[in-house]
Amino acid sequence: MSSENEKKAMSRRDLFGTTAKLATLAGAATLGGGVGTLVGAGRSEAATPSHKAPEVAPGQLDDYYGFWSGGQTGELRIIGIPSMRELTRIPVFNRCGATGWGRTNESLKILTEGLLPESREYLKKQGMLTFDNGDTHHARPSYTNGTYDGRYLFVNDKTNARVARVRLDIMRVDKVVQIPHALGVHGLRLQRYPRTGYVFCNSEFRVPIPNDGKILDNYHDYRCVFTAVDGDTMKVAWQVMVDGNLDNTDCDYHGKYAAATCYNSPEGVTLEQMTDKERDWAVVFNLKAIEAAVKAGKATMIDGVPVLDGRKKAKHNYTRYIPVPTSPHGCNATPDGKYFVANGKLSPTVTIVEWAKLDDLFAGKIKEDDCIVGQLEVGLGPLHTTFDGRGNAYTTLFLDSQICKWNIEDAIRAYKGDKSVKPIRQKLDVQYQPGHNNATMAETKDADGKWLVSLNKFSKDRFINVGPMKPNNDQLIDISGDEMVLVKDESAFQEPHDATIVPRKLINPIDIYKRDDPMFADAVAQAKKDKVDLLNDNKVIRDGRKVRVYMTSQAPKFGLSDFKVKHGDEVTVYVTNIDDVVNLTHGFNLTGHGISMEISPQATASVTFRADRIGVYYYYCHQFCHALHMEMQGRMLVEA
Ligand code: CUK
């Protein structure tokens, strides 16, 4: 950094000093218009792709799968890296017309069986079966021995406190669990060693437990819990009550500790109360001590879940609170397994904590502060940090609209007082206001330091104007050399918070379903009871007021060109795609009934509805499967 830049940065930093809290808050409230234009004001022509632009020519394949969260859309997206092409979307918490997710029996079973009783009751009163929105932030593939094993991917729903598991062989959700005693499940990371294992979830907001109206405005009696979900059963394993609001989380590479950044240590409910302290903390969790306590029956069972008290005043050895500057945000474990980094957000610093010191901390040999081995001033608004596996870290600076590359061991040396080292390697402008960044394999022991994506919340002038709500700007940066080089802009609909990037050899999805897939096991079982061969039979079975319609689909024909039901019947249509051809998906779309679903090759999908409309209704295939695809249709006749 030139001394000129340094001066500029310093003067801005002064504005955001802890003594000028009001200035900070005022600044934070106007980020988009104000501070965002400080750096890289106007269009940044210099960012035009240079010699390092990634070459993925038409017909060529990407090297990596990027798993993008979809934010407020409630979905996941798969982005090819380095092309940045959007390859597909995985419906998760959203209702999806293309796939029928949220409407088919198969998806509704998954979306409803993990709901808490109180949610079920609420939804019923609203005439709903499940929530039809979600807010996905953190998507993470499962681990074995510190690296991805290609089994599952887990993702949070911040708004309705759920966690979903995606099967990576079919890229569909197979389990959803709703977290009790929590509103706003935010931070999510997975146990890395020996395997996943636990899914660690931060509930962000503090709530009364139970939230039954007895405690309302007395916010000092609200609680926040850290939850471990068993990734195999998708049931809550245990919860630990903590002080403050949990934000992001991560864990070590040894299966011993997890950590979470906490804001709002004053436990207030207004912005002023929440930031009324110089320091908050990173809370660290002693997994062995927690497991032992749960096993020994020391937890309080609340709604069938063991809950331990990890608040400071309880003085148990489940947790310790390591002080860090106020309102930290990202929490990121280094791929060498030695440290985690708490990102300052309101403070221009990152704080480095050494995992190994936690042994002595929990043994009472050292103090919380002694676990901090580095604190580096990186720039304004540090949110998240990622790594290249060569000892460097990359921190997003939300306010500066930059990525700061710094060296971890140099930062530790500088903190010890070595004035000769300059830990900061480079600052790169991004366009604009980055939240997460993530590098290829950065959250595994095999971090490979090839590509980095910066997920920028503001795109402003980077794309042609699409109206007041602009796209986000996901930028691809080459980090394989000494310098970061920006090579690509890609627009994204609101709001991918985070991305994980995995080499394609570690992910092996199937092309065609196997007939014994659990996704449609219920349909197979019902057909067996009805003595229907799903691959060959086309039959209508009446069972009182229930009617089951079984039909095949094979391009360009449904097995039934019509079926007849009576007004008021409860109708279930089972469609089995008997085509055994890669890419040959059919749809079943029933006119005037709000029903559409996809049936992948060799899959069965089903949907249930009441035949409440008398008359003739067409069903048609909505996936362009054949030259006679338009003719792939039939009629439902509903008689009075
Ligand atoms: S959070 Cu969104 S930018 Cu939910 Cu991971 Cu930091």
Ligand code: CUA
């Ligand atoms: Cu089947 Cu179009």
